[in-house]
Amino acid sequence: MTDYLIKNGFVFDPVQGINGDKVDVAIKDGKIVDAGDVTNPTVIDATGMTVMAAAVDIHAHVAGPKVNVGRNFRPEDKLFNGKAGSGIKRMEGGFSVPTVLRTAYLYARMGFGFSMEAAMPPLYARHTHEEIRDTPIIDQGALPVFGNNWFVLEYLKENEIENTAAYIAWLLNQTKGFGVKCVNPGGTESWGWGMNCETVDDVVPYFDVTPRQIVSGLIAANEYLGLPHCMHVHGNSLGEPGNYEITLDTLKIAEGYKPQNEFGRDVVLHNTHLQFHCYGGESYASKSFESKSKEVIDYINSVDNISYDLGVVTLDETTTMTADGPFEHHLSHMNNLKWANTDVELETGSGIVPFIYNPKTFIAGAQWAVGLECGLFIKDPMRAYITTDAPNAGPLSRYPRVYKWLMSAQAREDMLNNTLKYGDSIRERCYIGEIDREISLYELAMMTRAGPAKTLGLSHMFGSLKVGLEGDVAVYPYNPETDTDDPEKIEYAFGNAAYLIKGGRMIVKEGEIVDMGNKRTFWVNAKVNDNPMVERDISEKFRRYYTVTQNNYTVEGHHFVPNPYVIEVDATK
Ligand SMILES: [Zn+2]
Numbered sequence: 001m002t003d004y005l006i007k008n009g010f011v012f013d014p015v016q017g018i019n020g021d022k023v024d025v026a027i028k029d030g031k032i033v034d035a036g037d038v039t040n041p042t043v044i045d046a047t048g049m050t051v052m053a054a055a056v057d058i059h060a061h062v063a064g065p066k067v068n069v070g071r072n073f074r075p076e077d078k079l080f081n082g083k084a085g086s087g088i089k090r091m092e093g094g095f096s097v098p099t100v101l102r103t104a105y106l107y108a109r110m111g112f113g114f115s116m117e118a119a120m121p122p123l124y125a126r127h128t129h130e131e132i133r134d135t136p137i138i139d140q141g142a143l144p145v146f147g148n149n150w151f152v153l154e155y156l157k158e159n160e161i162e163n164t165a166a167y168i169a170w171l172l173n174q175t176k177g178f179g180v181k182c183v184n185p186g187g188t189e190s191w192g193w194g195m196n197c198e199t200v201d202d203v204v205p206y207f208d209v210t211p212r213q214i215v216s217g218l219i220a221a222n223e224y225l226g227l228p229h230c231m232h233v234h235g236n237s238l239g240e241p242g243n244y245e246i247t248l249d250t251l252k253i254a255e256g257y258k259p260q261n262e263f264g265r266d267v268v269l270h271n272t273h274l275q276f277h278c279y280g281g282e283s284y285a286s287k288s289f290e291s292k293s294k295e296v297i298d299y300i301n302s303v304d305n306i307s308y309d310l311g312v313v314t315l316d317e318t319t320t321m322t323a324d325g326p327f328e329h330h331l332s333h334m335n336n337l338k339w340a341n342t343d344v345e346l347e348t349g350s351g352i353v354p355f356i357y358n359p360k361t362f363i364a365g366a367q368w369a370v371g372l373e374c375g376l377f378i379k380d381p382m383r384a385y386i387t388t389d390a391p392n393a394g395p396l397s398r399y400p401r402v403y404k405w406l407m408s409a410q411a412r413e414d415m416l417n418n419t420l421k422y423g424d425s426i427r428e429r430c431y432i433g434e435i436d437r438e439i440s441l442y443e444l445a446m447m448t449r450a451g452p453a454k455t456l457g458l459s460h461m462f463g464s465l466k467v468g469l470e471g472d473v474a475v476y477p478y479n480p481e482t483d484t485d486d487p488e489k490i491e492y493a494f495g496n497a498a499y500l501i502k503g504g505r506m507i508v509k510e511g512e513i514v515d516m517g518n519k520r521t522f523w524v525n526a527k528v529n530d531n532p533m534v535e536r537d538i539s540e541k542f543r544r545y546y547t548v549t550q551n552n553y554t555v556e557g558h559h560f561v562p563n564p565y566v567i568e569v570d571a572t573k
Contacts, residue, residue: 001504003028003038009046010480012445015464019442020480027471030504048479052445054113054472056462058452059272059309060390062103063117063131065124066350069340070097070319096318096391100135106397107138108507111474111497114462117142119323121344125175129560132521141522144175145323145348147182148189156217157209164221166534169526176523176555179229180222183323185214187236188349191326197236200249211236215253219268225526225571228263228457232270238327239276244292247277254305263457273311273389275371286362291370291430297377307455309387312371312402314394317356325349346545365420369432375406376437381446400494406439408487475499521561526569
C-alpha cells in the first residue's frame with residue numbers, strides 16, 4: 001500500500017487542537033502515522049489548501065426502499081442532470097434522490113468518508129444493504145427503526161428494559177444494523193388507527209404506551225447495551241407550528257441518563273433534523289409562525305448529554321421521505337403533490353412526497369433561517385452537526401452551500417435582502433437577522449467530523465488526524481488566509497475536494513475520482529444473556545403475524561454485506 005505525505009496545508013483538527021497550523025499529515029498502511037514514519041511516500045503538496053480528516057455524515061437517507069420509491073416515482077428528478085460515465089466512473093443521475101453511484105461520487109467530491117443511513121425498516125433491511133453494497137467508496141452503516149415496533153411497544157409498556165435490550169440486540173444482528181433509531185415515537189403506529197401522538201403523554205391505541213415511555217425506555221435499553229451510538233430520535237409533531245414545546249418535552253426525557261459505553265460517546269440522545277422541531281405559532285399563516293430555535297438550543301446548551309443535527313432547508317425542489325407516515329400524509333394534503341405510503345408490518349411505516357421549498361414563500365424562508373439558527377446558537381459545536389436531512393430539507397449536494405451560510409454573515413444577509421421574498425418578515429419572526437456569528441473552519445471540522453464521529457462512537461477511527469486513526473483525509477482548495485473575501489469560494493471548495501484519501505487509498509486526485517476504494521458496511525453485534533422469553537416472542541410473532549418467515553428475514557452472508565466491519569459489544573455482564 002502506498003504511503004502518503006500531505007505537506008504544507010492549513011490543518012484543522014479540533015481533537016488535537018490544531019487550528020490552521022501548517023502540519024504534515026502522513027499515512028502508512030491505511031492509517032495515520034507520524035510524519036517521520038513513512039518511507040518513500042507519495043507527496044501531496046497542499047500549499048494554500050485546507051486539510052481535515054474526512055467528513056462523517058450522521059444522518060442522511062441514501063439507501064433503501066423509500067429512497068428507491070423516491071427514485072421511481074420522480075422521473076422528473078433525473079431530467080437534464082444525467083452524466084455519462086468517464087474514466088472509472090459509471091453513469092450518474094438524479095438531483096434530490098441520486099443513484100447510489102452519484103451518492104458515492106458526491107460524498108467523495110465533498111470529502112466524506114462515512115455516512116449513516118438514517119432509517120432502515122427492518123423488514124426491508126436486505127434491500128437497504130443491497131443499495132449500501134452498491135454504493136462504492138464510502139463506509140456506511142444503517143439505523144433500524146424501533147419507535148413503533150410492536151415488540152418494543154409491548155415491552156416498554158411494562159418498562160421491561162432488559163427484554164427491550166435483548167430484542168434490540170437480536171434485531172441489530174438480524175438486520176446488520178448499527179444503532180437505535182426512533183421516528184415519531186408511537187405516532188406512526190397510532191396512525192394505523194387514524195390518530196397521531198401530539199404530546200409525549202398521548203397514549204398509543206391498543207398498546208397503551210406513550211412517546212415518553214418509548215423514548216426513555218429506548219435510551220435506557222441503548223445504555224444497558226452500551227452501544228457505540230446513542231438513541232437517535234426524530235421526535236413527534238415534526239414540521240408542526242408550535243412543536244418546540246413537544247421538542248423540549250422530548251429532550252427533557254434524557255435528564256438523569258448518563259452515557260454507558262466504551263466508545264468515548266458523551267451523549268444519550270441525538271435529536272435529528274432539529275430545524276423541523278423548533279417552530280412556534282399556531283399555524284403556517286405568516287403572522288403566526290415563528291422561530292423558537294433559541295428556546296430549544298438554550299435548553300441544549302444547559303445540559304451535556306444531548307446532541308443534534310441541523311436539517312437545514314436549502315430552498316430547492318426536493319423529495320421528502322420518512323418513516324413518519326402521518327406527517328407525509330399531512331404534507332401531501334398541504335401541497336397536493338403525489339404521495340407514496342407504506343405500512344411495514346409490525347415495525348414501522350413510511351411516506352414520500354415531493355416538496356418545493358420556494359424562496360418566494362415566507363414559510364420556506366423562515367425554515368431556512370431556523371435551520372441555520374440551530375447551527376449558530378450552539379455553544380459547543382461538538383454537539384451540533386451539519387445536515388440537510390438529505391433529501392428532506394435539501395439534497396445531499398447542498399452541504400457546501402450550508403457551510404457557506406453558516407460561515408458567512410454576508411452570505412446570509414445576501415439571502416435575506418436579495419433571494420428571499422419575505423426577508424423583512426423573516427427578520428421579524430426569526431432570530432437570523434440578529435446573529436452575526438460566523439462558524440470558523442475549526443468549528444466546521446467539529447460539526448462535520450470530530451463531533452459526529454464521537455456521537456456515533458467512532459472517534460477511535462474517524463473525525464481526526466490523530467496517529468492510529470483511519471487514513472481518511474480531505475484536502476480542499478480553500479486558502480483560509482486569502483479566500484475569505486468571497487463566500488462563494490467556501491461553497492466551491494467544499495464541493496470540489498482536491499484530494500480525498502480513504503483508508504489509505506487515493507480516491508480523489510486533483511479533483512477527479514480515480515479509485516472506488518474499499519467500501520465497508522459497519523454494524524454492531526451486541527452480545528446479551530440468553531433470553532428465552534424474547535426468543536419465544538419473536539418466533540411466535542413471526543408465525544402469527546409476519547408475512548415472511550425468519551429465514552427470509554435475516555440479512556446474512558456475502559451477498560448482502562460483502563465487506564463487513566463488525567463492532568462487538570458485550571452486554572452479558
Ligand atoms: Zn431523516
